[in-house]
Amino acid sequence: MSTIAHERFEAVIGLEVHAQLLTNSKAFAPVAPIYGEAPNTMVTPLCLGHPGTLPVVNENLVRYIIKMGLATNCSVAEKSIFARKNYFYPDLPKGYQISQFDTPICFDGYLDIELEEYNKRIGLTRIHMEEDAGKSIHDQDPYNTLVDLNRAGTPLIEIVSEPDLRTPQEAYAYLTKIKQIVQYLEICDGNMEEGSLRCDANVSVRPRGREKFGTRTELKNMNSFRNVEKAIEFEIYRQIELIESGGEVVQQTRLWDTSKNQTRIMRSKEEAHDYRYFPEPDLPPIIVTTELLDEIKEELPELADVRQKRFAEEYGMSEVDAVTITEDRYLADFFEEVAEAANNPKAASNLVLSDVLRVLNEQSINIKEFNVSPARLAELIKLKEEDKINSSAMQTIFDAMLDNEKSAEELAKEMNLIQVSDTGFLEELVDEIIANNPDEVERFKAGKKQLMGFFVGQAMKASKGKANPKMVTQMVAKKLN
Amino acid sequence: MSVSEKEVRYVADLARLKLSENEVNSLAKDMNSILGYMDLLNEIDTSNVEPLEHVIDLNSRLRKDEAKTPLSHDEALKNAPDADSDYFRVPKVIE
Numbered sequence: 408m409s410t411i412a413h414e415r416f417e418a419v420i421g422l423e424v425h426a427q428l429l430t431n432s433k434a435f436a437p438v439a440p441i442y443g444e445a446p447n448t449m450v451t452p453l454c455l456g457h458p459g460t461l462p463v464v465n466e467n468l469v470r471y472i473i474k475m476g477l478a479t480n481c482s483v484a485e486k487s488i489f490a491r492k493n494y495f496y497p498d499l500p501k502g503y504q505i506s507q508f509d510t511p512i513c514f515d516g517y518l519d520i521e522l523e524e525y526n527k528r529i530g531l532t533r534i535h536m537e538e539d540a541g542k543s544i545h546d547q548d549p550y551n552t553l554v555d556l557n558r559a560g561t562p563l564i565e566i567v568s569e570p571d572l573r574t575p576q577e578a579y580a581y582l583t584k585i586k587q588i589v590q591y592l593e594i595c596d597g598n599m600e601e602g603s604l605r606c607d608a609n610v611s612v613r614p615r616g617r618e619k620f621g622t623r624t625e626l627k628n629m630n631s632f633r634n635v636e637k638a639i640e641f642e643i644y645r646q647i648e649l650i651e652s653g654g655e656v657v658q659q660t661r662l663w664d665t666s667k668n669q670t671r672i673m674r675s676k677e678e679a680h681d682y683r684y685f686p687e688p689d690l691p692p693i694i695v696t697t698e699l700l701d702e703i704k705e706e707l708p709e710l711a712d713v714r715q716k717r718f719a720e721e722y723g724m725s726e727v728d729a730v731t732i733t734e735d736r737y738l739a740d741f742f743e744e745v746a747e748a749a750n751n752p753k754a755a756s757n758l759v760l761s762d763v764l765r766v767l768n769e770q771s772i773n774i775k776e777f778n779v780s781p782a783r784l785a786e787l788i789k790l791k792e793e794d795k796i797n798s799s800a801m802q803t804i805f806d807a808m809l810d811n812e813k814s815a816e817e818l819a820k821e822m823n824l825i826q827v828s829d830t831g832f833l834e835e836l837v838d839e840i841i842a843n844n845p846d847e848v849e850r851f852k853a854g855k856k857q858l859m860g861f862f863v864g865q866a867m868k869a870s871k872g873k874a875n876p877k878m879v880t881q882m883v884a885k886k887l888n
Numbered sequence: 889m890s891v892s893e894k895e896v897r898y899v900a901d902l903a904r905l906k907l908s909e910n911e912v913n914s915l916a917k918d919m920n921s922i923l924g925y926m927d928l929l930n931e932i933d934t935s936n937v938e939p940l941e942h943v944i945d946l947n948s949r950l951r952k953d954e955a956k957t958p959l960s961h962d963e964a965l966k967n968a969p970d971a972d973s974d975y976f977r978v979p980k981v982i983e
Binding site: 430431432437438439445446447448449450451452455457463464465466467469488493495496497543544545548550551552553554555556681683686688690691692693694 | 902904941942944946947948949950951952953954955956958959960961964965967970972974975976977978979980981982
């Protein structure tokens with residue numbers, strides 16, 4: 408995707424990201440927030456908005472959001488309150504969403520994003536707690552809307568950035584960072600396609616050099632990282648073209664249409680909701696004590712930035728490799744397990760970065776779905792290290808491991824890949840190759856040393872890949888010098 | 889500060905209330921007299937007073953993050969004015 412390099416205009420972008428928390432129970436009711444269950448089976452009277460029910464705050468809603476706040480350099484409010492956001496919609500049976508308004512629990516943070524040519528610090532205005540609504544289904548019944556309230560009350564955090572982003576690429580990098588942090592903290596699975604991470608974007612453009620922001624539009628319905636990037640790019644161009652042709656940007660909410668690759672109007676400012684926020688009377692204030700804050704600080708895991716530096720120092724990894732391997736927490740965990748079991752970080756990182764990542768890409772799976780355990784990969788590395796197999800055999804065995812449970816050594820034996828280091832056998836082999844290729848021998852002797860590869864190749868071919876290439880090289884060198 | 893009949897209609901609309909002309913008129917009067925009283929309170933200097941969100945001085949007790957047995961599906965749909973075998977059923981919502 409091209410970078411927006413418009414001469415006269417620059418874009419101003421702010422993102423609102425909703426992350427669905429990986430708690431055992433809903434935000435205010437003791438029932439599991441599980442998806443894929445039959446409709447209206449994961450509910451309590453509170454989720455249904457029955458009169459007389461009262462919310463009680465899930466402690467992990469508070470703990471998880473504080474984790475996120477600390478990981479993104481936010482201040483944590485000693486006292487914050489919940490507020491009611493009022494609107495009528497069938498999937499919101501209470502008639503209001505419990506959210507936070509004036510006093511978000513986390514505020515004034517930042518995170519650093521990395522782009523190809525530069526790094527940038529992006530401010531976070533606030534992170535607040537709220538609950539999700541249920542789900543309305545409009546297309547199953549021609550005359551009615553159907554409502555499933557399993558999702559109602561699922562704990563969410565909303566992360567609001569400052570309008571510090573300037574390009575779609577920065578927005579993409581920012582989202583990637585958020586996903587990485589929530590995954591490292593294990594508070595959200597970060598899956599945008601499945602809706603556990605959702606993103607709205609506020610986009611405006613202004614002539615370069617002007618301080619004042621232009622009129623913004625809000626983009627919704629972007630259900631992948633790429634779509635966020637594409638929608639923002641489209642919207643920036645739409646606004647610039649509008650202004651350049653003498654028009655004016657109108658404040659409105661627009662939906663990204665994936666099939667048409669464009670944004671279209673959803674509602675204008677006049678139709679904008681009036682939410683009449685007021686303090687939630689059913690929930691007393693949330694007080695964050697110093698003890699709680701210290702306890703949560705203790706629980707914070709090593710985050711990607713720190714881990715990346717450690718990998719570079721401890722394992723001598725290149726910066727690029729360290730970035731790639733720490734991008735996903737579980738991939739980094741996996742790598743460390745392999746490295747430890749094999750006692751060989753270099754070989755472990757090679758195997759993970761080339762072969763494991765290749766398989767993940769080919770099969771479109773993540774590391775948690777990868778079916779070869781770190782212990783089995785460590786065995787494979789050891790076989791190679793002990794010179795029992797050569798690199799091409801290592802590759803073959805790795806591929807075979809994907810489909811069965813056998814150990815690397817068993818597979819090597821079964822597929823007849825244990826390297827032959829028997830001097831007598833190899834000697835015979837090398838003599839034969841020398842006898843059969845007089846031309847090459849001549850040229851080698853005359854100084855064309857690159858032909859070593861040819862001889863080794865012939866030996867590998869003749870032995871069906873089992874010859875120890877190191878030994879073959881030594882023998883050829885000895886015999887022809 | 890005063891409330892016009894237009895504002896009464898707007899608030900009624902947000903609250904999904906259908907008001908007769910008489911009701912609009914009398915509610916506007918009521919609201920104006922309530923706000924008039926608020927104006928009186930506004931004469932007190934409260935610049936050093938923290939806003940009071942809750943009348944009881946109590947902090948939130950947090951609940952352990954544990955799931956209990958949900959309502960049965962039949963029970964969940966029992967009080968619904970309309971439902972099919974799976975879902976609550978409401979008039980078609982078109983936004």
